[in-house]
Amino acid sequence: MGRKSGKKHPLLIIFITLFWFFILLPSIKLFFTNTASSQNEFTLFAETENELADIIYEESANFPDEFISLTSNWESYSTNWTTNWHIYKPYLDTSILELENLDASEIYYPKGKKSKNREISPEEFWAQVYNIIITNNEDRVKNLAYAFRWFQDKNKLSDSAILNIIIDFIQQIPYEIPENNYGLYTPTEVLFRNAGDCDSKSVLAALLLKELGYDTALYYSKEYKHVMLGINTLSTGEYKELNGKPYYFTEMTSPGWQIGEISPDCADLKYWNIVSIKQPEETKTVINPEILAIPMTSIPEDIIRHTGFSLLYSEEYEQAAWVAYVLSQEELNGTVSRSNNFREDPAINTGSAALADYKGSGYDRGHLAPAGDLKWSESAMKDSFYLSNMSPQEPGFNRGIWKNLEEWTREQASLNSGLIIITGPVLTDGPYEEIGKNSVVIPKRYFKVLLDYTEPEIKAIGFIMENKTSKKDILNFAVSIDEVENITGLDFFFMLPDGYEEKIESQFDTGLWL
Numbered sequence: 001m002g003r004k005s006g007k008k009h010p011l012l013i014i015f016i017t018l019f020w021f022f023i024l025l026p027s028i029k030l031f032f033t034n035t036a037s038s039q040n041e042f043t044l045f046a047e048t049e050n051e052l053a054d055i056i057y058e059e060s061a062n063f064p065d066e067f068i069s070l071t072s073n074w075e076s077y078s079t080n081w082t083t084n085w086h087i088y089k090p091y092l093d094t095s096i097l098e099l100e101n102l103d104a105s106e107i108y109y110p111k112g113k114k115s116k117n118r119e120i121s122p123e124e125f126w127a128q129v130y131n132i133i134i135t136n137n138e139d140r141v142k143n144l145a146y147a148f149r150w151f152q153d154k155n156k157l158s159d160s161a162i163l164n165i166i167i168d169f170i171q172q173i174p175y176e177i178p179e180n181n182y183g184l185y186t187p188t189e190v191l192f193r194n195a196g197d198c199d200s201k202s203v204l205a206a207l208l209l210k211e212l213g214y215d216t217a218l219y220y221s222k223e224y225k226h227v228m229l230g231i232n233t234l235s236t237g238e239y240k241e242l243n244g245k246p247y248y249f250t251e252m253t254s255p256g257w258q259i260g261e262i263s264p265d266c267a268d269l270k271y272w273n274i275v276s277i278k279q280p281e282e283t284k285t286v287i288n289p290e291i292l293a294i295p296m297t298s299i300p301e302d303i304i305r306h307t308g309f310s311l312l313y314s315e316e317y318e319q320a321a322w323v324a325y326v327l328s329q330e331e332l333n334g335t336v337s338r339s340n341n342f343r344e345d346p347a348i349n350t351g352s353a354a355l356a357d358y359k360g361s362g363y364d365r366g367h368l369a370p371a372g373d374l375k376w377s378e379s380a381m382k383d384s385f386y387l388s389n390m391s392p393q394e395p396g397f398n399r400g401i402w403k404n405l406e407e408w409t410r411e412q413a414s415l416n417s418g419l420i421i422i423t424g425p426v427l428t429d430g431p432y433e434e435i436g437k438n439s440v441v442i443p444k445r446y447f448k449v450l451l452d453y454t455e456p457e458i459k460a461i462g463f464i465m466e467n468k469t470s471k472k473d474i475l476n477f478a479v480s481i482d483e484v485e486n487i488t489g490l491d492f493f494f495m496l497p498d499g500y501e502e503k504i505e506s507q508f509d510t511g512l513w514l
Contacts, residue, residue, distance in 0.1 A: 068087045068089055068092070068192065070087060070191070070192070070194070072169070072173075072194060074168060074169050074172040075168065075172065075255075076164065076165045076168035076169065081165075081169075087188060087191060087192055088140075091140045091188055092188045092189065092192050095136065095137055095140060095186040095187070095188045095189060096186060096189055098136050098186070099133065099180070099182060099184065099186055100180070100181070102129070102132065102182070104125070104181075107120070107125055107128050107129065122222050123220055123222065123273040123275075126199075126220050126227075126275070127218075127220065127273075127275040127276070129182065129184075130199070130203055130206075130218055130220075130275055130277075131275075131277060133184075133186055133187070133203055133207075134187075134203060134206065134207045134210070134277060136186075137186055137187045137188060137207060138207065138211065140187070140188050141187055141188070141204075141207055141208055141211055142211060144191070144208060145208055145211035145212050148162060148165075148166060148208070148212060149212060156330055158289065158328075158418075159214075160233070160289065160290070160291075162212075163209070163214065163231070163233065164259075166205070166208060166209065166212075167205065167229075167250060167252070167259070168255065170201050170204055170205045170208075170252055171201075171251075171252055171253075171254060171255045171256070171257060172255045173190060173194055173195060173196055173201055174194060174195050175195070175196070175197060175253055175254060176193070176195035176196060176197060177197045178196070178197060178200060183197070183199075184197075184199055184200050184203075185197075185200040186200075187200075187203060187204040187207050187208070190204045191204070197253070198226055198227045198228070198252065198253045199218075199220075199227035201252040201253065202218055202219075202227045202228055202229045202252045203218065203227075205229045205250075205252055206218055206229055206230075206277055209231065210277060214231065214232075214233075215231070215232035215245070215247075216229065216230060216231055216232070216247075216277055217229075217230035217231075217232075217242055217247045217274050217275055217276060217277055218230060218274070218275040218277065219240075219247075219249060219272045219273070219274055219275070220272070220273050220275055221266065221271045221272050221273065222271075222273075223271040224265075224266040224271055224272075226266055228249050228250060228251055228252065228262075228272075229249075229250040229251075229252050230242075230247030230248065230249065230250070230274060230275075231247060231248055231250055231259060232245050232246065232247050232248075233248060233259060234291070234292055234495050234496065235248045235259045235260045235291070235495070236260050236291070236495060237249065237258070237259065237260020237261055237262070238260055238261075238262045238267070238269065239260065240269060240272065240274050242274050242276060243276075247274060248260045249261070249262045249272075251263065289326040289418065289420050289453050290326060291495065292420060292451070292453060292493060292495055292496070293310070293324040293325060293326055293420040293421075293422060293451075294310060294324055295312075295322055295324065295422060295490045295491055295492050295494070296490070296491035296492075296494045297312060304345070304347045304348065304388065306347070306380075306383035306384075306386065306389075307374075307377055307379040307380040307382075307383045308325055308369070308373075308374045308376075308377060308379075308380030308383065308384070309323055309324065309325035309369040309374070309380075309383070309384070309389070310323070310324050310325065311323045311324070311368070311369075311388060311389065313345075313348050313350075313352065313388055314427065315348075315350045317425070317427050317432075317440075317441040318352070318353045318357070318438050318439060318440040318441065319353060319388070319390065319391045319392075319425060319440060319441065319443075320368055320388055320389065320391070320424060320425075321424055321425075321427060321490075322368075322422055322423065322424035322490060323368040323369045323389060323422070323423050323424060324420070324421070324422045324423075325369055325373070325420075325421055326418055326419070326420055326421075327373050327409075327410070327413045327418065327419050327421055328413070328417070328418040329413060329414055329416075329417060329418065330376070331373070331374075331375075331376040331413075332376075332410060332413060332414055333376070334374070334375030334376030334377065335375060336374075336375045336376065336377065336378050336380075336381045337375075337381075338371050338381065339371075339381050339382050339385055340385065341382060341385050342355060342365055342385050342387060342390070343355070343385065343386065343387065344386070344387055345386035345387060345388035345389075347386075347388070348388055351438075352386065352387045352388040353387045353388070353390065353436065353438050353440045354387065354436065354437075354438060355387070356436060356437065357387075357435055357436025357437065357438050357440045358390075358392065358435065358436065358440075361392065361435040361436065362395075363392035363393060363394065363395070363435060363442065364392070364393045364394070364395050364398040364399070365387070365390040365392075365393075366390060366391050366392070366393030366397075366398040366402065367384060367389060367390065367406075368389050368390070368391060368423045368424060368425075369384055369389055369421075369423065370384070370406045371384045371385070372406060372407075372410065373406070373409075373410065373421070391424075391425050391443060391446070392435055392440060392441075392442045392443070393446075393467055394467050394468050394469065396468070396469030397465075397466075397467050397468055397469055397470070400469055400470065401465065401469070401470045401471075401472070401474060402446070402465065404474055405448060405463060405465070405474050405477075408474055409421060409448070409450060412450065412452075412513060416452045416454065417452075417454040418452075418453065418454060419450050419451065419452055419453075420450070420451040420453055420493075421448065421449075421450055422448070422449045422492060423446070423447065423448045423449075424446070424447060424488070424490075425441075425443035425445070425446055425447075426443055426444065426445040426446065426447055426464070426487055426488055427441070427443065427488070428487065428488060428489050429444055429445065429487075432444070442467070443467055444466065444467055445464055445465060445466050445467060445487075446464075446465050446467060447462065447463065447464050447465075447484050447487070447488055448462070448463045448465075449461070449462045449463070449481055449484055449492055450462075451492075451493060451504070457512065458504060459504065459508075459509070459512050459513075460481050460493070460504045460505065460508065461478055461481075461508045461510070461512075461513055462478070462479045462480060462481045462483060462484035462508065463477045463478055463479065463484075464477060464479055464483070464484060464487060465477050475510050475513075478508060478510050479508070480505065480506060480507060480508045481493070481504065481505035481506075481508070482505045482506050485505070492505070493505065
């Protein structure tokens with residue numbers, strides 16, 4: 001057969017045009033460009049060029065009248081973000097009309113007969129109003145939810161990271177009290193106006209996060225005349241329980257509020273009512289692993305945070321009491337070479353151990369957070385050679401069974417979505433020998449605890465090893481988290497719900513880690 005003519009049929013051109021404007025465009029309407037440094041952890045695209053931008057957005061593109069072009073700017077994780085996207089105007093108009101036509105009397109008097117006394121309380125009334133708005137607008141925010149999900153997958157962000165980015169996005173929408181019968185904007189209207197009050201923005205957050213699979217609720221207070229988002233996640237701060245699950249208060253009216261923070265002006269929890277939202281069949285229990293990794297600490301300000309790991313330094317023993325970090329599957333693919341630049345840690349106000357302390361001692365400068373776990377970043381690799389991350393280890397131990405445990409840990413991280421790892425010396429079984437002018441203590445034992453924090457099989461295991469050469473299999477040193485806590489005096493994973501914590505820490509099954 002001969003090659004077809006390059007001439008295009010007019011009807012085909014019309015069909016393609018209609019398909020573009022009314023099918024493809026409504027289904028994908030948002031993309032992100034990052035105006036921050038390309039070195040930022042959350043950099044999205046090289047020079048903002050990407051496949052989605054090529055398909056959807058051009059500054060010269062002409063959109064039909066049914067679409068309203070919008071731009072939003074906000075900051076999250078020390079990065080300035082810009083969203084360029086479009087609202088389908090019929091969705092906006094319909095959502096506003098639905099709210100205008102919502103008959104309050106039908107909610108207050110569900111039996112249809114008005115009386116002097118309303119049949120439901122104000123709390124029940126607003127619970128129904130919010131759920132009606134959420135139900136009506138589910139399909140209208142699916143594209144925005146899709147965009148955030150694409151954004152998360154594209155950049156391999158954790159659930160906790162995208163959760164905080166979305167919260168920052170909505171918090172930074174300017175505050176404005178709606179002037180309508182309900183004093184409330186619909187979620188689509190908040191996005192269109194780039195404005196909203198406490199309940200308007202909280203409803204948008206609850207709906208958007210719900211569409212992404214998060215377990216959300218709303219808090220309503222008649223006394224405080226205020227509404228807040230509730231999110232079922234692992235966090236710290238204030239929460240109330242619904243059906244046995246904690247929902248942490250999250251202020252949406254202005255930027256800077258963290259999950260669990262609540263203003264002293266409205267901090268009496270007895271005045272808050274929790275509003276249940278119908279959830280999708282599968283919801284995520286969001287775990288912030290970076291927070292969960294930190295053991296209980298009486299003075300959180302003492303925690304030193306380096307690229308890739310955190311530590312609590314003990315001046316008495318001249319080494320870290322513990323080092324904690326999260327190791328993901330993606331980070332295992334790093335290719336950064338060892339720096340071997342051992343040096344003092346300038347972040348330790350009292351001064352860390354020095355190179356001279358180890359020189360001629362006969363002990364290795366043994367990593368607590370191993371360099372092999374931090375190959376994903378040059379900065380992380382360099383930071384891993386701070387002497388605050390070192391402890392005096394017998395050469396046969398450091399280069400033998402301790403190295404085997406580190407390699408086994410990386411293997412486990414590759415088999416799971418990610419691990420929380422906490423490592424340190426046992427500093428409760430002195431007296432100890434010391435090295436150097438700074439009197440760096442030589443530990444007799446070391447510990448390591450691992451937590452696989454992702455469902456469906458959340459599990460944990462601990463290890464206690466003597467600072468000496470051993471030919472035994474590493475699983476011979478496996479113990480429960482409870483036993484490590486009893487030996488070290490530390491409290492791990494204290495932010496897990498009590499049921500989780502008790503089960504995970506009291507039991508361990510090496511068979512789950514093979």
